[in-house]
Amino acid sequence: MEHRLSGAGERAGFVVELEGFSGPLELLLELARAQKVDLAAISILALADQYLAYLRRARELQLGLAAEYLVIAAWLLYLKSQLLLPPEKREAPDADQMARDLAERLRLLDAVRRGAKWLAERPRLGVARFPRGMPEERPLRRDGGAAATLAQLLRARARLGGCRGGELVRMPRPRLMTVEAALERLSRLLAGREWRELSALLPPDYMELLPRRSALASSFVASLELARRGEVELHQERPFAPLLIRRR
Amino acid sequence: MTAPDPLSIVEALLFAAAEPLTEAAVQEVLGERGDAGTLLRELQRQYAGRGVRLECCGGRWAFRTAAELAPFLARIDRRARRLSAAALETLAIIAYRQPVTRGEIEALRGVAVGRGTLDLLVETGLVAPRGRKEVPGRPVMWVTTPRFLDHFGLASLEDLPRLEELEGASLFNPADDR
Amino acid sequence: MTAPDPLSIVEALLFAAAEPLTEAAVQEVLGERGDAGTLLRELQRQYAGRGVRLECCGGRWAFRTAAELAPFLARIDRRARRLSAAALETLAIIAYRQPVTRGEIEALRGVAVGRGTLDLLVETGLVAPRGRKEVPGRPVMWVTTPRFLDHFGLASLEDLPRLEELEGASLFNPADDR
Numbered sequence: 001m002e003h004r005l006s007g008a009g010e011r012a013g014f015v016v017e018l019e020g021f022s023g024p025l026e027l028l029l030e031l032a033r034a035q036k037v038d039l040a041a042i043s044i045l046a047l048a049d050q051y052l053a054y055l056r057r058a059r060e061l062q063l064g065l066a067a068e069y070l071v072i073a074a075w076l077l078y079l080k081s082q083l084l085l086p087p088e089k090r091e092a093p094d095a096d097q098m099a100r101d102l103a104e105r106l107r108l109l110d111a112v113r114r115g116a117k118w119l120a121e122r123p124r125l126g127v128a129r130f131p132r133g134m135p136e137e138r139p140l141r142r143d144g145g146a147a148a149t150l151a152q153l154l155r156a157r158a159r160l161g162g163c164r165g166g167e168l169v170r171m172p173r174p175r176l177m178t179v180e181a182a183l184e185r186l187s188r189l190l191a192g193r194e195w196r197e198l199s200a201l202l203p204p205d206y207m208e209l210l211p212r213r214s215a216l217a218s219s220f221v222a223s224l225e226l227a228r229r230g231e232v233e234l235h236q237e238r239p240f241a242p243l244l245i246r247r248r
Numbered sequence: 249m250t251a252p253d254p255l256s257i258v259e260a261l262l263f264a265a266a267e268p269l270t271e272a273a274v275q276e277v278l279g280e281r282g283d284a285g286t287l288l289r290e291l292q293r294q295y296a297g298r299g300v301r302l303e304c305c306g307g308r309w310a311f312r313t314a315a316e317l318a319p320f321l322a323r324i325d326r327r328a329r330r331l332s333a334a335a336l337e338t339l340a341i342i343a344y345r346q347p348v349t350r351g352e353i354e355a356l357r358g359v360a361v362g363r364g365t366l367d368l369l370v371e372t373g374l375v376a377p378r379g380r381k382e383v384p385g386r387p388v389m390w391v392t393t394p395r396f397l398d399h400f401g402l403a404s405l406e407d408l409p410r411l412e413e414l415e416g417a418s419l420f421n422p423a424d425d426r
Numbered sequence: 427m428t429a430p431d432p433l434s435i436v437e438a439l440l441f442a443a444a445e446p447l448t449e450a451a452v453q454e455v456l457g458e459r460g461d462a463g464t465l466l467r468e469l470q471r472q473y474a475g476r477g478v479r480l481e482c483c484g485g486r487w488a489f490r491t492a493a494e495l496a497p498f499l500a501r502i503d504r505r506a507r508r509l510s511a512a513a514l515e516t517l518a519i520i521a522y523r524q525p526v527t528r529g530e531i532e533a534l535r536g537v538a539v540g541r542g543t544l545d546l547l548v549e550t551g552l553v554a555p556r557g558r559k560e561v562p563g564r565p566v567m568w569v570t571t572p573r574f575l576d577h578f579g580l581a582s583l584e585d586l587p588r589l590e591e592l593e594g595a596s597l598f599n600p601a602d603d604r
Binding site for chain 1: 438441442443444445488489490491496497499500501502503506507508509511514515517518519521522529534535547550552561562563577578579580586587
Binding site: 137 | 264303314318321337339344355357398399400401402
């Protein structure tokens with residue numbers, strides 16, 4: 001919906017849209033512009049008349065008017081009445097000053113609005129200028145050191161208690177096969193020079209998935225170690241074929 | 249590995265970053281390898297006239313595409329939100345009169361500043377509160393941020409045309425607007 | 427305004443793109459202004475040896491910072507890190523029994539030493555690998571660093587009190603911690 005109002009009669013020539021105004025001062029500024037004179041030389045009396053006429057027209061057209069338009073209207077009416085009186089009869093002796101202040105405010109608003117327009121025409125980031133589309137995360141390197149105190153370190157040592165005198169405490173043997181164990185086992189099981197599959201040499205009690213994998217991996221490493229020492233030979237027909245082992 | 253060219257380090261650092269970096273931040277990465285100020289200006293010189301420029305906004309450095317190439321970058325996602333006339337006007341008032349309270353902005357615009365307008369400006373990172381005015385009610389004062397400069401491609405607030413200039417030229421020249 | 431350099435268009439386009447671009451996509455933006463393939467390769471040549479490279483991966487082009495510069499671009503986190511009980515125990519074992527393998531640490535603590543625990547100690551600069559144990563698998567051996575002594579204000583490893591001495595002081599009653 002668009003409301004277009006033509007300025008009535010003798011001052012015609014301006015066409016304004018009520019919806020285009022964000023407030024009474026902007027409307028006043030627009031009306032002042034229509035006087036086509038420097039804002040310093042603006043006629044507040046003429047401006048007040050135009051403003052009031054404009055509001056009357058808006059009312060006739062039943063346009064909603066915000067309260068602030070009416071507040072300014074009342075104030076302008078009062079200012080006008082004061083300006084029409086000779087200075088010695090005014091209740092507001094500073095009426096001329098009030099008129100100058102209004103003109104000053106309109107000038108400042110006008111300048112700021114031009115500033116806004118100037119900003120809007122700048123090559124804005126994300127509109128005319130673009131940042132890197134794929135910014136890269138810089139790697140993080142920690143260089144903060146530790147916050148531990150000597151007391152904490154010593155407490156930790158004390159907690160470990162048991163291993164006094166430089167003697168290792170043996171924990172229950174894990175169900176995972178170490179390379180050492182595999183090495184010992186392979187050395188023991190391999191006899192004679194016939195080829196045997198490495199997988200056949202895994203311990204039978206290691207049937208669960210994880211222990212079996214650990215037994216296979218450790219036995220494989222152990223077989224490589226034995227081959228390196230020159231104690232065994234390894235043979236594999238092709239990739240993924242059974243790995244064969246025999247004593248050298 | 250040979251020691252990397254310090255200019256390459258500055259180039260890579262700024263290319264990787266999404267946000268502008270201060271000279272001090274660049275110097276920290278460089279360490280003893282070179283002088284950030286000298287290298288930044290050298291890099292800016294090398295990129296002058298290319299499709300990407302090294303810009304310095306409010307003492308922060310960032311690579312940005314050249315403004316005149318905008319028509320070719322239409323397919324790039326335009327993340328910047330359109331600012332309403334009211335938001336732009338509020339922003340201009342803050343830019344020119346900072347630090348300024350909401351009440352002062354309203355007095356100048358002659359209309360209440362909608363909560364949403366300031367919120368939007370804060371959300372887009374263009375303005376920020378700074379301090380309170382020592383008057384009854386101690387209202388928050390608003391200022392523009394470094395991002396404001398980056399957003400509008402201004403080297404500093406000094407780049408804003410002076411209000412008197414804006415006011416002076418053919419203020420009510422009937423030909424000049426609307 | 428003079429017509430923009432097509433090379434600048436390609437440069438700006440790749441810089442601002444949110445994802446790597448195919449040659450066809452670049453050509454579409456260029457239109458009749460140039461051959462995307464030729465321009466991409468020319469741009470790649472210009473950036474070779476700089477801090478940023480134009481890379482083509484799976485037929486898509488993108489700028490990337492030079493991989494070899496990564497160590498120089500690292501953000502440095504200088505916050506001191508709190509050591510967990512597990513890390514402290516591991517550190518104590520390394521301090522008292524060095525050089526020691528991970529397997530030996532595990533045997534002493536009776537639980538597996540998480541990869542992160544040793545990594546953390548290495549990151550904080552308190553421990554370092556030194557040599558390998560001549561047993562099958564040749565595991566790495568761990569020792570404390572000079573920084574370890576510095577950090578805990580020790581003149582030498584000899585200064586570390588023995589366990590019996592620790593037990594004398596109620597401060598180090600194992601029950602009072604954790």
